[in-house]
Amino acid sequence: MSAGSTRTGLSLLSPAFLVMAATLLAPVVALVVMSFWSQSGFDIDRSFTLKNYARLVEPGEGVVWYGIRFPFAYPVPAVLMIKSLAMSFVATICVIGLAWPMAYFLAFRVIRNKAMWIILLTIPFWTSYLLRVFSWKIVLGFNGAINSGLMWLGMIKEPLEFLLYNPVAVMITLAHSWIAFAVLPIYVSLEKIDRSLLEAASDLGDSRWTRFRRVTLPLSMPGTIAATLLVFIPTVGDYVTPTLVGGPGGMMIGSLVQQLFLRQDNAPLGAAVSIVMMLIIAALVGLFLWLIGYARMRKRIG
Amino acid sequence: MRRVDLLVLYAVFFVLFLYGPMLLMPLFSFNDANFATFPLKGFTTRHYTGMSANTSMMTALRNSLLVGTAVSVVATALALPAALALTRYRVPGGGAILSFMMLPLVVPSIVLAVGLLVVVLRILGIPLSLWTVAAGHLMLCIPFGMTVLMSRLEGFDRSLEEASRDLGAGGWGTFRRVTLPLAAPGVISSLLLCFIISFDEFVISFFLTGTDNTLPVFLFSQLRFPNRLPSTLALGSLILVGSAVLVILAEILRKRGVASDNPGDI
């Protein structure tokens, strides 16, 4: 690699970087600075303080939530953080699990009209998010499609009530909302696998399974990792879906941030909660990449 | 051939999961009631008349289509060179730059929205319009576009590009004849993802728009009036069916004549 190549790299990167810096820098700096301020009444005290962060970890009586003890004076952010992470974690696994075979199908089974297939997969997302959630409510609802169908078949007498307004409903709706964000990256990386590599593996006597494990799976990793991150990271902060289909217990860390900024007039605390949330997500992502040996992998296939 | 069958079966299940709930929208948009529960009542087209008479809804739809298209094209055009830079070239501090650019995925949207609003109004003094909305969406979409494109570009055999250069093609020629075709599926995916994000985004659109509404801003504001629900269902149905028909028609027209059997072709 020459110095020229570095310069080319920088110049290719800079347009996108400049746009991001121009739009992102001010909000992010403001967020960080604000988290070190404090709210007193309706005014913001601009002297440096750590008390917003201290408040999040200050030990206290705490609560026991689903058998987990949160020994904090203000346990709400910690509880919501754990809840949101758990929800997002499970939803991500569901989404990747559902998306992978479909991406494989698209990459290896669909021969003609690929572009059309891919666009058709995203069309449900061209309708509005609210309408999609609404549709799921009709499916899962009391006199909804599933209940009406089962009652018509004579399998149940009374509508099932456990379908909607619980974590499972949130999971299904989240999976549906984010599936395109997983199928596309996985498909994109499966698609680039050189067919001759697969043939070579077969010629060398590998079974289908071995071939899949030794060639297809490793080569699809960049896309699978990208999909995992694209789904996991934003869903931690998502709160609209849990509010709409999660019932009274559907509050998430994102709702707390929203409330602190808009309703509770405590933007500094909201900023501190946001930053802690971002750091936790970053740490988890780092841990995930380290566990699967991302750096080594990049070097090997790069 | 049992495995093949299983995979096809799965694809059918997947499409059902994706489209099944969506198909209730057209169903209830013809139902003669102001809410959507079974059993169905009579057939009506009044919700469609209501929808087409609603000019603010139609303007909002047009605005969202405009912003979504522009944002997906610009975001992808910016993300592609950036993804190339980070996968093909040694960029000092590349990791840090990448992390910075991924921030919109983690920063709560309310923070980005209010922060940008203050910058736009107080510092730059630009009046709010669809342009400011588009700028906000651009920031949101670039990380998604870059992630998809990088996963496409990573691990490609660099020798193809080197060969092209050895054969005397310039940087641009290599890009156009070699890199772009290689990246094509990623480019299409990035365009689609960016369009979906922009088309569906509420918080940033709400804060950064003046008097022009995007579709999500309009729809959220309709929730206070339950009787308007069916005409939004009619709109959703129209988008769903209209775009599906358009895509299939376009594909039929395009494929007439060109029949490609290359599995890598897109």
Place this chain on the structure above:
Amino acid sequence: MQRVKFIDRMAQGKLTRREMLQSAGAFGVGLAALPRKAKAAGGPLTCLEWGGYDEEGYIGSYVAKHGALPDFSIFSGEEEALAKVRAGFAADVMHPCNYSVSRFVNAGLAKEIDTARLSNWADVFPSLQTAEGVVLDGKVVMAPADWGNSSIAYRSDLIDPAFAADPSWSIFYDEAYSGKVSMLDNELVIQIGAMVGGMPYGEAYNLSGDALAAAAKDWGTKGVNVSRFLWTDASEVQQAMASGEIVAAYAWNDLVKNLKAEGIPVEYAVPKEGMFTWFCGLTLLNSGKADEALAYDFIDAWLSPETGKYLIEASGYGHANRKSFEIADPAEVAAMGISDPDALMASAVLFLTPTDEVQVEQNRVWGDIKALKM
């Protein structure tokens, strides 16, 4: 081909930093030069309005006089709208409600309304003219326009007849109705719970400190656990009521009217603890750039009886102008569950708004209950 050349050179790394900066600067200039609306002195009237109220029917006389609709910037929640104005968005008129107007006033965003400049002011219900929220610190800060009740709507075919005989807000805290009712997602759940426990509204609305914590523990938790979902939008609760998923809900008049029109047996209860009345109205913002006369014309149009008739018939909400009930279709008025608007207005429990500190505290306590629900 200038553009292609630029990318070409960029790709080869031949572009100097100076050139890059120049083009970036040009991009910035381009952004700044984008078409913008004329901002002459006395610009167009900008109204921050609920989506759905941005129609000619609500401001007929304004449109008749000025020939066009004003510029509408629509919102779906007052919190977001407040944040937007605070961040610097300039609007002339805003449409808050009794519980949110004080936040605009306290943030220094609103100005006093001169009621002498409103020709329809004299016909506004007297109890609304002086209601807290319309008047704050002796100044009129909101011209009341639309109002409605908050009470319990129930499915008369599905509910226990004992409830219908003696309706009470206690249904939302009764384990027997667990998963069959829906309360509003609001700290009102704590206040109304305290009222069920015997506290008068005049005390319950202002709960704070230890008393608030106790009420939250007793009633808030119950309210959260009993409700099938806590509703945030009217469509959601109407849908659930129509399907029979819930048998009773905190509801506004329009829900009863809408469902009755569809032939669903829904009744509007008058609970023994009381039925509430909320109201919304127009507030003048001091960030506006338009001529103030335009803003007054807009507000006056909203207060006219013709607007009231349209509001009653189209939305199922009440209107602040007494005369609008005289000219509205009596059947439509009856469908809202209102027989005598004068008497209702005189006897209704108007929602009261605690100080901002107490509001914030109640909101935090309410959020904490929901967060810790298992």
